Amino acid sequence: AQSVTQLGSHVSVSEGALVLLRCNYSSSVPPYLFWYVQYPNQGLQLLLKYTSAATLVKGINGFEAEFKKSETSFHLTKPSAHMRDAAEYFCAVSFFTGFQKLVFGTGTRLLVSP
Amino acid sequence: EAGVAQSPRYKIIEKRQSVAFWCNPISGHATLYWYQQILGQGPKLLIQFQNNGVVDDSQLPKDRFSAERLKGVDSTLKIQPAKLEDSAVYLCASSLESRGEQFFGPGTRLTVL
Numbered sequence: 001a002q003s004v005t006q007l008g009s010h011v012s013v014s015e016g017a018l019v020l021l022r023c024n025y026s027s028s029v030p031p032y033l034f035w036y037v038q039y040p041n042q043g044l045q046l047l048l049k050y051t052s053a054a055t056l057v058k059g060i061n062g063f064e065a066e067f068k069k070s071e072t073s074f075h076l077t078k079p080s081a082h083m084r085d086a087a088e089y090f091c092a093v094s095f096f097t098g099f100q101k102l103v104f105g106t107g108t109r110l111l112v113s114p
Numbered sequence: 115e116a117g118v119a120q121s122p123r124y125k126i127i128e129k130r131q132s133v134a135f136w137c138n139p140i141s142g143h144a145t146l147y148w149y150q151q152i153l154g155q156g157p158k159l160l161i162q163f164q165n166n167g168v169v170d171d172s173q174l175p176k177d178r179f180s181a182e183r184l185k186g187v188d189s190t191l192k193i194q195p196a197k198l199e200d201s202a203v204y205l206c207a208s209s210l211e212s213r214g215e216q217f218f219g220p221g222t223r224l225t226v227l
Contacts, residue, residue, distance in 0.1 A: 043205060043219050043220045044205070044218040046215055100212055100214075101159060106155055
């Protein structure tokens with residue numbers, strides 16, 4: 001069965017510091033992987049996705065993620081955190097049973113301090 | 115382009131009462147999803163529609179939850195009767211087709227007392 005594990009329910013960084021949010025996946029077939037962001041009282045917004053093309057994926061707001069098959073990882077990074085990046089981030093794996101099905105991780109809350 | 119609309123945004127009910135949520139997807143989107151997001155967890159798919167037909171409701175507690183998508187556009191999700199453990203945010207999402215990017219609405223936060 002497909003699943004994702006997000007290490008760390010909370011990550012705290014200072015403004016301007018590197019952001020690293022960890023995601024490991026489990027999939028019996030080549031996965032499609034996603035990162036979503038959720039701001040308070042809002043729905044989820046797609047940051048980026050991996051669909052078996054380039055292993056380094058660039059997304060919106062300066063975020064990027066690298067697919068590493070050997071490590072079954074898809075960690076999200078941003079070189080320099082901004083206050084507006086404070087939000088909940090969800091990693092998700094997708095598989096197809098005739099239709100796309102997303103399985104989400106438990107989320108990581110990013111806290112950014114001045 | 116208007117996004118996915120959901121109402122109400124907040125609802126407080128007592129256990130054993132009934133409640134209904136409404137979702138209006140992005141115009142032209144054939145696929146509609148309902149997710150349940152319990153505090154501290156990621157969203158969990160409850161039901162998926164392709165036009166007005168159900169394609170996956172394997173995780174829908176059918177003894178108390180029901181959903182419909184009349185005319186392949188708007189959708190309603192109903193809980194009858196509600197339990198304390200149903201307290202969660204209910205997210206609706208839509209995609210142009212079954213393999214497309216899912217766009218999420220703001221959600222309905224349900225509190226069951």
